[in-house]
Amino acid sequence: MTNKPSKTASKAKKPQPVVTPRRQAIHKKFQGIVVSDKMEKTLVVRVERVKLHPKYHKRYVVSRNYKVHDDSGLYHKGDRVSFVECRPLSKEKRWRVIKNGR
16 A cells, blocks of 8 residues: 555535525605604604504504604705615614605
8 A cells, every 4th residue: 555645535525615595685664744844954754553452452653753864965854754774874864764755
């Protein structure tokens, strides 16, 4: 027997990188009414939703305000707008207007 290294050991195949299809990001999407447009490029939008009380089964309205980025300045108080989640733009702004909700 000889002490030569075998050919198969020296020519080991390198692992190929696995290419997976890129998933499209899932963004939250809301629709609400503009309650303030006093800031530059920022709207405050109120989103209302109906909840059901777990014990008494009464429906009641819960609302939340979101600070939304509006680069164009097209929307004003009382307008219905749709907006989606985006990267953080400031301390409280993580939403971007996509279109008018009318």
